[in-house]
Amino acid sequence: MARQLEKTYNPAEFEDRLYTEWSGKGYFKPAKPGAEAFTIVMPPPNITGQLHMGHALDNTLQDILVRYKRMCGYNTLWVPGTDHASIATEAKIVEAMRKEGVTKEDLGRDGFLERAWEWNRVYGGRITEQLKKIGTSCDWSRQRFTLDEGCSKAVQDVFVNLYDKGLIYRGNRIINWCPHCLTSISDAEVEYEDQAGHFWHLRYPVKDSDEYIYLATTRPETLLGDTAVAVNPKDERYAHLVGKTVILPLVGREIPVVADDYVEMDFGTGVVKITPAHDPNDFEVGLRHNLPVINVMTDDAKITEEYPAYAGMDRFEARKAMVKDLEAQGYLVKVEDHAHNVGTCYRCGTTIEPRVSLQWFVKMEELAAPAIDVVKSGELKFIPDRFSKNYLHWMENIRDWCISRQLWWGHRIPAFYCDDCGELVVTKEKEAVCPKCGKAMRQDPDTLDTWFSSALWPFSTLGWPEETEDLATFYPTTTLVTGYDIITFWVSRMIFSGLEHTGKKPFTDVYVHGLVRDALGRKMSKSLGNGIDPLEIIKKYGCDALRFTLVNGNSPGNDMRVSDERFEASRNFANKIWNAARFVLMNLDEDCTAEAPDFASLPDEDKWILSRFNALTKEVRDNLDRYELGIALSKLYDFIWDIFCDWYIELVKSRLNDKGTKTNKDAQSVLVYVLSGVMKLLHPFMPFITEEIWQTLPHNGESIMIADYPAYTDELNFPAEEAAMAKVIDAIRAIRNIRSEMNVPNSRKAHLYIVTADAATFAGKDAFFTRLASASGVEIVAEKAEDNGCVRVITDACEILIPIADMIDKEEEMARLTKELASAENEILRATKKLENAEFVAKAPAKLVDAERSKIETFTAKCEKLRAAIENLKNI
RNA sequence: GUGGGUGUAGCUCAGUUGGUUAGAGCACUUGCUUGACAUGCAAGGGGUCGUUGGUUCAAGUCCAUUCAUCCACACCA
Numbered sequence A: 001m002a003r004q005l006e007k008t009y010n011p012a013e014f015e016d017r018l019y020t021e022w023s024g025k026g027y028f029k030p031a032k033p034g035a036e037a038f039t040i041v042m043p044p045p046n047i048t049g050q051l052h053m054g055h056a057l058d059n060t061l062q063d064i065l066v067r068y069k070r071m072c073g074y075n076t077l078w079v080p081g082t083d084h085a086s087i088a089t090e091a092k093i094v095e096a097m098r099k100e101g102v103t104k105e106d107l108g109r110d111g112f113l114e115r116a117w118e119w120n121r122v123y124g125g126r127i128t129e130q131l132k133k134i135g136t137s138c139d140w141s142r143q144r145f146t147l148d149e150g151c152s153k154a155v156q157d158v159f160v161n162l163y164d165k166g167l168i169y170r171g172n173r174i175i176n177w178c179p180h181c182l183t184s185i186s187d188a189e190v191e192y193e194d195q196a197g198h199f200w201h202l203r204y205p206v207k208d209s210d211e212y213i214y215l216a217t218t219r220p221e222t223l224l225g226d227t228a229v230a231v232n233p234k235d236e237r238y239a240h241l242v243g244k245t246v247i248l249p250l251v252g253r254e255i256p257v258v259a260d261d262y263v264e265m266d267f268g269t270g271v272v273k274i275t276p277a278h279d280p281n282d283f284e285v286g287l288r289h290n291l292p293v294i295n296v297m298t299d300d301a302k303i304t305e306e307y308p309a310y311a312g313m314d315r316f317e318a319r320k321a322m323v324k325d326l327e328a329q330g331y332l333v334k335v336e337d338h339a340h341n342v343g344t345c346y347r348c349g350t351t352i353e354p355r356v357s358l359q360w361f362v363k364m365e366e367l368a369a370p371a372i373d374v375v376k377s378g379e380l381k382f383i384p385d386r387f388s389k390n391y392l393h394w395m396e397n398i399r400d401w402c403i404s405r406q407l408w409w410g411h412r413i414p415a416f417y418c419d420d421c422g423e424l425v426v427t428k429e430k431e432a433v434c435p436k437c438g439k440a441m442r443q444d445p446d447t448l449d450t451w452f453s454s455a456l457w458p459f460s461t462l463g464w465p466e467e468t469e470d471l472a473t474f475y476p477t478t479t480l481v482t483g484y485d486i487i488t489f490w491v492s493r494m495i496f497s498g499l500e501h502t503g504k505k506p507f508t509d510v511y512v513h514g515l516v517r518d519a520l521g522r523k524m525s526k527s528l529g530n531g532i533d534p535l536e537i538i539k540k541y542g543c544d545a546l547r548f549t550l551v552n553g554n555s556p557g558n559d560m561r562v563s564d565e566r567f568e569a570s571r572n573f574a575n576k577i578w579n580a581a582r583f584v585l586m587n588l589d590e591d592c593t594a595e596a597p598d599f600a601s602l603p604d605e606d607k608w609i610l611s612r613f614n615a616l617t618k619e620v621r622d623n624l625d626r627y628e629l630g631i632a633l634s635k636l637y638d639f640i641w642d643i644f645c646d647w648y649i650e651l652v653k654s655r656l657n658d659k660g661t662k663t664n665k666d667a668q669s670v671l672v673y674v675l676s677g678v679m680k681l682l683h684p685f686m687p688f689i690t691e692e693i694w695q696t697l698p699h700n701g702e703s704i705m706i707a708d709y710p711a712y713t714d715e716l717n718f719p720a721e722e723a724a725m726a727k728v729i730d731a732i733r734a735i736r737n738i739r740s741e742m743n744v745p746n747s748r749k750a751h752l753y754i755v756t757a758d759a760a761t762f763a764g765k766d767a768f769f770t771r772l773a774s775a776s777g778v779e780i781v782a783e784k785a786e787d788n789g790c791v792r793v794i795t796d797a798c799e800i801l802i803p804i805a806d807m808i809d810k811e812e813e814m815a816r817l818t819k820e821l822a823s824a825e826n827e828i829l830r831a832t833k834k835l836e837n838a839e840f841v842a843k844a845p846a847k848l849v850d851a852e853r854s855k856i857e858t859f860t861a862k863c864e865k866l867r868a869a870i871e872n873l874k875n876i
Numbered sequence B: 001g002u003g004g005g006u007g008u009a010g011c012u013c014a015g016u017u018g019g020u021u022a023g024a025g026c027a028c029u030u031g032c033u034u035g036a037c038a039u040g041c042a043a044g045g046g047g048u049c050g051u052u053g054g055u056u057c058a059a060g061u062c063c064a065u066u067c068a069u070c071c072a073c074a075c076c077a
Helices: A015-024 A053-071 A086-100 A104-133 A149-164 A220-225 A236-241 A280-288 A315-328 A365-376 A386-396 A450-454 A469-474 A484-502 A534-541 A543-551 A564-586 A604-625 A629-656 A662-682 A687-696 A719-741 A766-772 A810-836 A838-843 A846-875
Strands: A037-041 A075-079 A168-178 A183-185 A190-205 A212-217 A228-231 A245-247 A254-259 A271-274 A332-345 A353-362 A381-383 A415-417 A424-426 A477-483 A507-513 A750-755 A775-781 A791-794 A799-802
Touching: A015 A104, A015 A687, A037 A053, A037 A469, A053 A075, A053 A104, A053 A477, A053 A507, A053 A534, A053 A543, A053 A604, A075 A469, A086 A104, A086 A450, A104 A534, A149 A168, A149 A424, A149 A450, A149 A484, A168 A280, A190 A220, A190 A245, A190 A315, A212 A220, A212 A271, A220 A315, A228 A236, A228 A280, A271 A280, A280 A353, A315 A332, A365 A386, A365 A484, A381 A386, A386 A484, A450 A484, A477 A484, A484 A507, A534 A543, A534 A564, A543 A564, A543 A629, A543 A687, A564 A629, A564 A662, A564 A687, A604 A629, A604 A662, A604 A719, A629 A662, A629 A766, A662 A687, A719 A766, A719 A791, A719 A799, A719 A810, A766 A775, A791 A846, A810 A838, A810 A846
Parallel strands: A037 A075, A037 A477, A228 A254, A381 A507, A477 A507, A750 A775
Antiparallel strands: A168 A183, A168 A353, A190 A212, A190 A332, A228 A271, A245 A254, A415 A424, A750 A799, A791 A799
């Protein structure tokens, strides 16, 4: 006897085994050459990373789409890979080295890179192994790394192309500098946080005058770099000072008073000190007025040698010292508390220092235009749509992208300088010779922003710039799945890069999901220590339960909370499926096959479940096609638990005891048909349990993974039987209800009289009532005379008399009937009002108007019966 | 400041193109050792869908207003 499942659901026993089998049989590779392609490239996790809930969600969603499309017959490819994460990785390695007392400089560039590659060998593999635990069916034979040879070649090509087109330039511009990581970072990498600070009100003496000019600053230490004081050109208070000079306290430098629109008259005193080297706005003012740019800090944010009084002091120490001196010399007017936003490094949290420095930039305006069009035209869609607004807002206000980083771990900038004549050459070659003086050139020591290479991910992973078969087959990719937190960092840059370098959008749909939060709604973070480790959850509840929790009832773009309660509920669902399968298996004959039964000859309950299953396939497919994964899954949950387990299995139990009959064989066939069908529908969501069960059931084919996804068929559409069974189920519920309300124990069986004009609907279904409604026998009659020993239960389709009058509390039953009558009368009233409204009758769809009419009929009949039942009760 | 999200049962959340009496899980009440499952079964209580207006035959769903809350972007020295 091959067909058996372990008595208890123990996912750890089979999940790894099945993954290895699938992988070994090559199911993760595209297998339908010629068919329409469905492609996803995985957002590459950082090699520094540990698998967290965000990865688990992101990859579960991708896996669902990929498995679904694969079963639908698409030539499906999911490309995995990892990101070198230059700044994050370098920071971790430097930190590890610091503990050993080693610095980057000790190792030298080559030595450091060796160590970084070693890091990648050790930790880069860790995250991919963890991804396998959640069932990702990506093609590992195509796995890529942003620093591998191919991706590096793509990066070089792109850099050189953009440079040749004039879209990459090198310039002295103000950038965000991290004094801890010792590198520039892009605007997107700055995180702002509210900090309590102060306004220091200062006064600068006007030259050759007794007058002072009053202003305030939050960063007094930048005073050293002031090269002007600015006022608004319309400000009459200061008109007489424009063009004059003031003496910079502590420094003694003479600086001009300039007029600039940037200054707001109403804010503070209407005077701003201008420090072009250390403030982005001041930098702009400086450009407009040709002001000198004086950098007063070293790379690690200490005051430079030029200012001996403060030289070597950290910027915050210098601030204190300078405030003290300003006060002593009478330049400090007052100090106020002031909360303001301070930019911090997204990696290390250090307060960033705006700073003028020579960096490489991508000119964005020209690149952004087509990237805006492709979304505005609807050619590239965000799901849900509201994220396209975020995207467009960012794209339309984009600034040039600082791409050079003062790091070693990354793609080195392919630019070479001649130390003799200053010539600059940008080339794909590894070395360069100065075209002017013939001397060997020195390569730019900097590397590129990590996002520069991940921007190319959708095509660099498919072989671009080579014209590979993969590129021709799978590009543009179909769907990108990612969190809303990296739309600006990553998605936007892929879009303009794809359009620029391949002439095509990199993907058609962007499916955006939210963040996974803890039970209290907090972001999971290391500092809070509230992170939930997906691997722990898998150990405890199984991978399918984890996936179920992350997807069930969730809607695109919204954050979600996870908690033990939810994981447990999901595990219980898996357990329910497991036991339903066990039940089916223990009732199958040895010779039971996967052949479908002759549908037309089946009894109502079989046609009912098949018809419901059929409708389900359509709904699930429709939902999946619209990226409504959460809705699709909760429909599957309802069908499996409520329809299949709680009703169908209970309905066929009596037939299953009738061994050797046609009806028994049919029941087996239908159980197998529906269960294996619903396992297929569920497989993309819960791949392991569905495969394990499907393999154990009679089946055709090697694996559920490569089976056909069920589709709607007219052959299984049985509306009449669906309606009939709905009436039967309604009757059983009504009987259970009154028995429960009246505390009639199930052991007290009772004969039922079903009074109905529709005998056919109830005929031949005695077993349902005896088994599920504590009936000792059933009589279907057209009429039933008054009977004082019976209570009456009324449904839309029938009236049921149950001889348990002696068991009931007359008053309670009276109250119950009265309440039911009132609610039925209310329904009539409601429907009548609607129909009395001429406009409703005229404008609403005929179907709805008819529904209201038949509602009146149904409830009128029901009311009559209820009134009769009340009269009857009085006589008991 | 600009843009956006969220507000539905005690809690966490679904609710598709507006259309029966608004759903689920958890929690709660009552009753069940029903030969798959107590990680279960049956029955039940609980919501004026944040506020106020509007559009419509019809609004949880669309529009406006307002309150609360969260996020993104920008940022005033």
